[in-house]
Structures are given as structure tokens and as C-alpha cells.
Amino acid sequence: MSDQLKYLLDEERIPKTWYNLQADLPQPLPAVLHPGTGKPIGPSDLAPLFPMSLIAQEVTTEREVEIPEPVRDIYRMWRPTPLYRARGLEKALDTPARIFYKYEGVSPTGSHKPNTSVPQAFYNKEAGITRITTETGAGQWGSSLAFAGALFGLEVKVFMVRVSFEQKPYRKAMMETFGATCVPSPSTETAAGRAILERNPNSTGSLGIAISEAVEQAAQRDDTKYALGSVLNHVLLHQTVIGLEAEEQLRMADAYPDVVVGCTGGGSNFAGIAFPFMGNALRGGRQVRVVAVEPAACPSLTRGKYAYDFGDTAHLTPLVKMHTLGSTFVPSGFHAGGLRYHGMAPLVSHAADLGLLEARAYNQLECFAAGVQFARAESIIPAPEATHAVKGAIEEALACKRDGVARTILFNLCGHGHFDMQAYMDYFAGKLTDQAYDEAELAMALAGLPSVAA
Amino acid sequence: MSDQLKYLLDEERIPKTWYNLQADLPQPLPAVLHPGTGKPIGPSDLAPLFPMSLIAQEVTTEREVEIPEPVRDIYRMWRPTPLYRARGLEKALDTPARIFYKYEGVSPTGSHKPNTSVPQAFYNKEAGITRITTETGAGQWGSSLAFAGALFGLEVKVFMVRVSFEQKPYRKAMMETFGATCVPSPSTETAAGRAILERNPNSTGSLGIAISEAVEQAAQRDDTKYALGSVLNHVLLHQTVIGLEAEEQLRMADAYPDVVVGCTGGGSNFAGIAFPFMGNALRGGRQVRVVAVEPAACPSLTRGKYAYDFGDTAHLTPLVKMHTLGSTFVPSGFHAGGLRYHGMAPLVSHAADLGLLEARAYNQLECFAAGVQFARAESIIPAPEATHAVKGAIEEALACKRDGVARTILFNLCGHGHFDMQAYMDYFAGKLTDQAYDEAELAMALAGLPSVAA
Numbered sequence: 001m002s003d004q005l006k007y008l009l010d011e012e013r014i015p016k017t018w019y020n021l022q023a024d025l026p027q028p029l030p031a032v033l034h035p036g037t038g039k040p041i042g043p044s045d046l047a048p049l050f051p052m053s054l055i056a057q058e059v060t061t062e063r064e065v066e067i068p069e070p071v072r073d074i075y076r077m078w079r080p081t082p083l084y085r086a087r088g089l090e091k092a093l094d095t096p097a098r099i100f101y102k103y104e105g106v107s108p109t110g111s112h113k114p115n116t117s118v119p120q121a122f123y124n125k126e127a128g129i130t131r132i133t134t135e136t137g138a139g140q141w142g143s144s145l146a147f148a149g150a151l152f153g154l155e156v157k158v159f160m161v162r163v164s165f166e167q168k169p170y171r172k173a174m175m176e177t178f179g180a181t182c183v184p185s186p187s188t189e190t191a192a193g194r195a196i197l198e199r200n201p202n203s204t205g206s207l208g209i210a211i212s213e214a215v216e217q218a219a220q221r222d223d224t225k226y227a228l229g230s231v232l233n234h235v236l237l238h239q240t241v242i243g244l245e246a247e248e249q250l251r252m253a254d255a256y257p258d259v260v261v262g263c264t265g266g267g268s269n270f271a272g273i274a275f276p277f278m279g280n281a282l283r284g285g286r287q288v289r290v291v292a293v294e295p296a297a298c299p300s301l302t303r304g305k306y307a308y309d310f311g312d313t314a315h316l317t318p319l320v321k322m323h324t325l326g327s328t329f330v331p332s333g334f335h336a337g338g339l340r341y342h343g344m345a346p347l348v349s350h351a352a353d354l355g356l357l358e359a360r361a362y363n364q365l366e367c368f369a370a371g372v373q374f375a376r377a378e379s380i381i382p383a384p385e386a387t388h389a390v391k392g393a394i395e396e397a398l399a400c401k402r403d404g405v406a407r408t409i410l411f412n413l414c415g416h417g418h419f420d421m422q423a424y425m426d427y428f429a430g431k432l433t434d435q436a437y438d439e440a441e442l443a444m445a446l447a448g449l450p451s452v453a454a
Numbered sequence: 455m456s457d458q459l460k461y462l463l464d465e466e467r468i469p470k471t472w473y474n475l476q477a478d479l480p481q482p483l484p485a486v487l488h489p490g491t492g493k494p495i496g497p498s499d500l501a502p503l504f505p506m507s508l509i510a511q512e513v514t515t516e517r518e519v520e521i522p523e524p525v526r527d528i529y530r531m532w533r534p535t536p537l538y539r540a541r542g543l544e545k546a547l548d549t550p551a552r553i554f555y556k557y558e559g560v561s562p563t564g565s566h567k568p569n570t571s572v573p574q575a576f577y578n579k580e581a582g583i584t585r586i587t588t589e590t591g592a593g594q595w596g597s598s599l600a601f602a603g604a605l606f607g608l609e610v611k612v613f614m615v616r617v618s619f620e621q622k623p624y625r626k627a628m629m630e631t632f633g634a635t636c637v638p639s640p641s642t643e644t645a646a647g648r649a650i651l652e653r654n655p656n657s658t659g660s661l662g663i664a665i666s667e668a669v670e671q672a673a674q675r676d677d678t679k680y681a682l683g684s685v686l687n688h689v690l691l692h693q694t695v696i697g698l699e700a701e702e703q704l705r706m707a708d709a710y711p712d713v714v715v716g717c718t719g720g721g722s723n724f725a726g727i728a729f730p731f732m733g734n735a736l737r738g739g740r741q742v743r744v745v746a747v748e749p750a751a752c753p754s755l756t757r758g759k760y761a762y763d764f765g766d767t768a769h770l771t772p773l774v775k776m777h778t779l780g781s782t783f784v785p786s787g788f789h790a791g792g793l794r795y796h797g798m799a800p801l802v803s804h805a806a807d808l809g810l811l812e813a814r815a816y817n818q819l820e821c822f823a824a825g826v827q828f829a830r831a832e833s834i835i836p837a838p839e840a841t842h843a844v845k846g847a848i849e850e851a852l853a854c855k856r857d858g859v860a861r862t863i864l865f866n867l868c869g870h871g872h873f874d875m876q877a878y879m880d881y882f883a884g885k886l887t888d889q890a891y892d893e894a895e896l897a898m899a900l901a902g903l904p905s906v907a908a
Contacts, residue, residue, distance in 0.1 A: 004530075006530060150833075173878050372631060375631050376633060424631060
């Protein structure tokens with residue numbers, strides 16, 4: 001049992017509760033502020049955007065939050081996901097490290113996103129909502145919400161960052177196959193979109209802009225709420241099924257991680273794999289190093305400021321304290337569209353501020369090289385986002401080799417690259433570059449952060 | 455246990471042997487003939503193309519053929535594959551039928567093909583071969599052999615039918631990610647390819663042509679053998695892991711199929727799901743209806759002749775008795791490229807001739823409609839090939855509804871459609887047609903069948 005390649009759990013072992021890091025933090029999360037008054041907001045301020053059950057999950061400090069049975073029933077379609085021992089990669093690296101990865105690409109949309117789109121659709125449906133708006137970058141979130149919307153009979157409207165909309169027509173086809181509507185952002189459908197297009201008719205869009213559009217439409221109609229695919233506490237909460245399952249699967253292998261690695265865009269898949277282990281350590285259990293890997297072209301944790309900022313470009317959202325590059329920062333068009341966000345989840349940012357994690361930034365080309373090495377060794381083609389986690393895990397494994405130590409490494413392979421083969425083709429053809437950001441532009445975006453007494 | 459959505463087996467339950475239908479046939483398979491002499495061929499006639507171990511599997515009448523441990527070890531990457539109860543589809547159809555499907559899309563290349571590419575690569579490696587040539591239609595076989603070649607350190611050269619090479623660049627990218635070489639067929643690299651191009655410089659290619667090219671190159675070099683992704687007895691044998699696992703998983707659900715449905719191109723995924731159940735019935739066990747679904751545009755079982763024919767266009771292969779449209783028949787460019795072959799596996803053809811199966815043909819548009827209905831109900835987007843099996847299963851379920859009978863239906867979902875989203879986009883845009891074949895062309899191809907005293 002302890003020497004398998006793949007560790008599967010029975011359906012009955014899908015966790016019955018999500019794990020909430022807020023219960024174990026040595027210091028509570030900084031408050032969310034109202035952009036007008038600068039005072040902490042209350043649940044009613046968020047009510048136009050989210051159902052009360054999700055707002056309650058946003059602020060709760062309960063350690064275990066029950067997963068509703070109908071959500072667990074749908075999880076059973078693809079959960080528990082497999083945990084693999086990366087023997088091929090270990091051999092290719094000639095490392096003494098034991099590498100494990102949790103593979104979320106087996107979900108119906110090929111990524112970890114349905115872990116939260118399903119409960120979000122469930123709670124909205126329960127609250128009598130009939131329509132949900134959202135934004136999407138690479139399209140993994142949009143297609144996952146479309147999938148969940150189809151299950152619960154909810155209308156889903158997706159604003160897709162224009163550069164991805166054009167690069168990835170197949171993700172739009174997938175959303176439409178599930179019955180959702182998908183438009184490129186900035187669009188002419190919203191005041192936020194029109195304002196951007198007036199200033200720059202060729203805008204390639206950004207997650208910050210798409211969020212503004214989705215929030216604007218949700219706020220206008222009583223039957224409509226907004227859903228976010230990352231960043232918020234309740235989203236990270238839902239993703240902890242990943243780490244909770246991994247913990248049990250590692251037990252089958254008589255293993256516990258010395259290092260946990262995840263890639264970070266908004267922070268949700270990273271939190272999903274890392275928070276349960278971080279929580280064990282905070283409660284006096286075994287210590288673990290936690291490594292967050294972000295793209296060097298959008299380095300909110302390693303180069304951003306830990307400050308109050310808006311979640312969107314048009315400044316329709318409340319102010320949250322997070323590692324941010326500034327809400328006006330527009331990341332370059334690198335291929336890991338899911339990591340192209342100016343901010344970082346407040347919970348992940350707070351954990352970083354408390355020294356609970358290490359952050360690293362890697363460039364696009366070295367991440368694709370890691371992705372190809374992984375594909376040849378493990379026969380799964382990672383999504384461009386996931387190649388960042390692969391790169392981080394490889395670096396950890398090589399460190400084990402240098403140190404002659406057999407550490408146990410766990411990382412999250414958050415999605416497959418089947419819809420990203422154009423990126424791999426471009427990589428093989430030598431057409432990709434590292435897409436560094438502009439230092440002056442970053443300085444300007446940081447200078448424009450709202451001044452708030454934190 | 456009996457009311458799950460998904461039935462998983464432990465790795466240890468991967469079958470230890472493949473099932474060989476030849477052991478239970480009431481009449482043996484007609485002999486394979488030498489094209490020159492018209493006499494039955496012996497193993498040595500096939501030796502230039504295949505290692506002896508595979509030739510032995512081609513002719514054995516042993517019921518159980520051992521799966522080598524190294525092959526089972528690799529199977530563990532994705533096997534046992536899940537068996538799903540199609541509750542969503544049952545609900546959408548409002549049918550009393552219980553529908554189960556075996557999902558082979560979880561393999562590293564997204565289809566059932568690695569079930570045979572892995573053992574084929576293993577036996578070639580064992581025989582000291584360093585290079586394998588093959589053909590591919592939609593690219594699922596080529597990428598699967600590329601994957602297996604990477605595992606065993608074999609060089610892989612793939613001739614890809616030109617129309618698919620152009621329609622599906624991402625499959626080529628996948629082959630290259632695994633380190634294989636892929637060229638469009640007809641190519642100028644072989645005499646067979648050059649002859650076709652001389653007659654028709656714009657030839658879109660066919661599996662028959664691509665086979666000729668791959669066979670020609672394999673026969674020329676001692677270090678090189680040829681591998682076929684379907685049709686041959688040993689290929690069908692390897693695919694029986696599908697049905698053997700399904701049988702055990704259905705036992706977990708206290709179920710046994712009344713009807714088994716598969717799509718047929720060369721016949722291998724169909725044989726994989728159906729032969730173990732057919733064998734049970736032949737040995738006096740429970741009877742089962744077996745339904746083979748083929749594309750109306752390439753209807754070898756329903757419109758072809760059961761006769762001796764060549765497997766390829768250039769007539770380099772031996773003569774086998776099979777349902778065939780004639781080796782000069784070039785199917786139209788419909789999207790289920792994996793079903794675009796002029797012949798049918800001799801074992802499947804023989805079973806049809808003995809009345810052990812029913813064959814049906816469906817058109818492209820009704821199959822895509824079934825695929826979209828399935829995707830909305832079950833959240834998995836089927837490959838265009840697999841939509842034929844879906845359509846067949848839906849028709850069976852609707853018959854249950856008409857008859858008011860709760861039959862148990864099992865079908866094989868042989869692959870996902872992630873690399874076929876362009877076809878879905880074209881379908882949504884109303885750009886697809888039924889691509890009927892030309893009756894006169896078929897008559898001519900059938901008239902050209904070799905005259906052999908059978």
C-alpha cells in the first residue's frame with residue numbers, strides 16, 4: 001500500500017467539512033473597508049453581490065465548515081482526485097526527494113475551479129438567485145462556473161479578458177457547450193467597459209477590468225449575483241478539499257510533506273493544497289515549509305506592496321489589505337492567464353506577512369521548460385499556470401539532491417494543458433518570451449494605491 | 455455501495471490477463487492470406503513488421519493472455535478507469551433505463567489507445583527494436599504511441615492523415631511534446647506516398663494511405679517495426695481490459711448489462727468493451743445484446759462487403775477477411791477521424807457474420823447533437839468518435855422508455871473531446887454537414903476488391 005504510484009480514496013472519503021485557516025491564525029485578518037468611508041464594512045454591504053450564506057463563510061472563524069450534501073454529491077463526479085507519486089520525474093531529476101502531486105485536472109473542466117463553482121452555484125440557487133455574472137482570465141473559471149450553472153439551472157454570464165478570449169476560442173466553446181454566455185472584456189455592455197474602451201479602444205483587458213464589468217452588472221439586478229473564482233476567503237475555503245484529501249492520501253503512503261508547493265494567481269489553488277498543512281503546524285502539529293510560486297511578470301507577493309487596494313480596475317469593490325501591484329497594473333499577455341491578477345488573496349497575503357510561507361517568482365520560459373520536462377516524465381501536460389508549481393517543485397527536488405536529503409515534496413497540479421496547446425506550440429517554435437513587466441508602470445501603479453489608515 | 459455515481463477499483467484489481475475472444479468462437483477466424491499466392495500466411499510472413507510475441511498473440515486461441523507486469527505497472531498511471539452511472543443523462547432522457555459508461559478519457563492521451571500502445575512498445579523493446587512507425591487519423595493513436603515510445607525509449611515516427619494534420623495541429627504538438635516525429639500523409643518520404651501525390655497532389659490522405667507509408671518504412675529497416683492502433687487481433691486483445699474492468703465495476707453496482715454499445719472505426723474500443731461480455735454469453739453465461747455504432751459516412755459493417763481485402767491503399771499488407779468498403783474508398787472529411795477506415799477488424803467482422811452483434815450507422819449531425827446533450831447532462835465533452843457510442847446508447851435508452859422496460863445499458867466513452875473543440879464550434883455555428891459518401895464511388899471501390907477464393 002505504501003509503494004503505489006497513484007493513491008485513490010473512496011467517494012465516501014470526500015471531506016465532510018472544509019478547513020478554515022482563519023480559525024488558527026495567530027492574528028486575525030485585517031478588516032475589509034468601505035471605499036467611501038474607510039470604515040470596516042458589514043455583511044449588508046456585500047449583500048448586493050453575494051448571498052448571505054457565502055458572506056457568512058467569508059467572515060467566519062469556525063475551523064470546520066460543513067460541505068452541503070448536494071455539493072458533496074456533485075464532487076463525487078471527479079473527487080477524490082488522485083494523488084500521484086512522481087516516480088518518472090524523480091528519476092529524470094535523479095533526486096533523493098519523494099515527490100507527490102495532487103492532480104486536479106480530472107475535474108469536468110480540467111482544473112481545480114469546480115471545487116468552488118459548485119458550492120457557489122448551490123448557495124446562490126438556495127438564495128433564489130437565477131443569474132450569476134463573473135469574470136475569467138484563461139477561461140478555466142468561466143467554464144467551471146458555466147458547468148456549475150448548468151447543474152443548478154442558473155444563467156451564467158462571463159466577461160472574458162479579451163487577450164484570452166482571442167487566444168483561447170475553445171474555452172468559450174466549452175462555456176457555450178455548458179449553456180453559458182461569454183463576451184470579451186472590456187465590453188460595451190457596462191459603464192466600466194465603455195470607460196476603458198474610450199481611453200484605449202485596443203485594450204486587451206485584464207482581470208481587474210473584467211471584475212468591474214461583472215460586479216457592475218450584478219449590482220444592477222435583484223435576480224443577479226456575482227461570483228469570484230479566487231481571492232476571497234470563501235473561495236479559498238472551498239478549495240481546501242484538495243489539501244484535506246492529499247493529507248489522507250499521503251497517510252496511505254506513510255508520508256507527510258516537508259515542503260508544500262503551489263502556484264499563485266489569486267491564491268485559491270495554492271491555499272487549497274497548503275492551508276490544511278499550515279493549519280496543522282499552527283495548532284502545534286508537524287512543521288512544514290510552504291512555497292508560493294508566482295509568475296515573474298505579475299509578482300504580487302515578491303514585488304507588490306502589502307496594502308489596502310481595490311480588487312478591480314473601476315474601483316467598484318471594497319478595499320482589502322493584500323499584496324498588490326496596484327489596481328491599474330495591466331499584466332503583459334503571458335500564457336498563464338489564470339495568474340494574471342494585480343492582487344493576492346487577503347488570507348494568502350496575511351499568511352505571507354506572518355512569515356507562514358515563502359514566495360518565489362519564475363519566468364515564463366523556465367516554467368514551460370519545467371512543464372515539458374514534467375510531461376515527458378509523467379505523461380500529463382500541465383496548464384501554463386500549473387507549470388509554475390512544477391518549476392517550484394523541481395527546484396525543491398534539486399535542492400534535495402544538492403543537500404543529499406530525501407525530503408517529501410507535495411505540490412498541486414491544478415489543471416491540464418489540453419486547451420493550451422497553442423502555447424506549447426509557440427514555446428517549441430521559440431516564439432515565447434519572458435514578458436517582463438515595465439518597472440516604471442509598476443511604480444506608477446503602486447504610487448496610485450488608495451491612501452487608507454490601515 | 456450499489457448506488458454510487460462512480461465505481462472505482464483499486465490498482466490491484468487491474469486485470470492480470472487480457473481476454474481472447476478467439477478461444478470461445480463457435481467457428482475459427484478465416485485465415486489471413488498472402489497477397490501473391492492466395493495461400494494462408496505463417497508467422498514468418500509477418501516477422502518484418504511485428505515482433506514474434508505480438509504475432510503469437512495475433513494467432514493464439516488461448517482464452518487468457520497474461521499482461522506483463524511492466525505493462526500493468528504503466529497501466530496503473532490511469533487504470534482502472536472509472537465506471538460512471540449516467541444519472542444526469544437518464545434524467546434528461548426521462549428513461550427507466552440504467553445507463554453506465556466506462557470512461558477511457560482519463561488516460562494520459564485522453565483515449566483508450568494507450569491500452570495497446572504500451573504493450574506494443576513493451577514487446578518491441580523486448581525484441582530489441584529501437585524505432586516504430588505508424589499511421590494516425592485524428593491523432594489519438596499517434597499521440598498514444600508517442601507516449602508509450604517515450605516510456606520505453608523508442609523512436610516513434612507517425613504518418614498523420616493530411617486532413618487531420620491540418621485540422622488538428624494540437625495533436626501534433628502533443629506527439630512532439632512526447633518526443634515523436636509527425637509528418638502529414640501522403641508524404642514524399644515513401645514510394646506509396648509519392649505515387650498518391652503524383653495522381654492527386656491535393657490528396658487529403660486516408661488511413662489506408664498512411665498505413666502504406668508506415669508499413670513501407672518499417673519493412674525497409676531491421677531496427678524498425680510497424681505498429682497498428684486498431685483492427686488486428688492483438689490490438690483488440692489488449693483493449694479487453696476495458697470490458698474486464700467494467701464487468702467487475704458493474705458487480706459493485708449489482709448490475710449486468712442487457713445491452714453493450716461501442717463505436718466502431720477499426721473496431722478496437724468496441725471490442726474492448728464488448729468481447730468479455732460476448733465471451734460470457736458464448737460460454738453459456740448471461741446473454742447480452744451487443745451494438746456496434748459506425749458513422750453513416752464510412753459504414754463498413756452496415757454497407758460494406760464481408761470479403762478478403764487489403765488493409766492499406768498501396769496493397770502492401772496481407773489479405774484479411776473483413777467488412778470492407780474497398781481499400782480505394784476514401785472517406786469524406788467528417789470529424790470523427792478515428793472512425794474513418796475502409797475496413798473493420800476481422801474479429802469484429804467475423805462476430806457480425808456469426809450474428810453476435812448488431813450494427814447501426816448514424817450521421818455526423820445527430821451524433822454531435824447527442825454529444826452536446828451528453829456534455830450538458832454528464833459534464834464530459836466526448837470526442838467526435840465517442841459521440842457515436844453516446845448516440846447509440848441514447849437510442850437504446852429511448853427504446854426502454856417506449857417499451858417501459860428498465861434495461862441496463864453499458865457503453866464505452868472512449869475519449870474526451872478537448873482536442874476537438876473546433877468541431878464543436880463548427881457544429882454550433884451550423885458549419886457541419888452529414889458528409890455522406892458517394893454511392894458510385896463506393897460501388898467502384900467494392901468492384902475493385904481482390905478476387906480470392908475464400
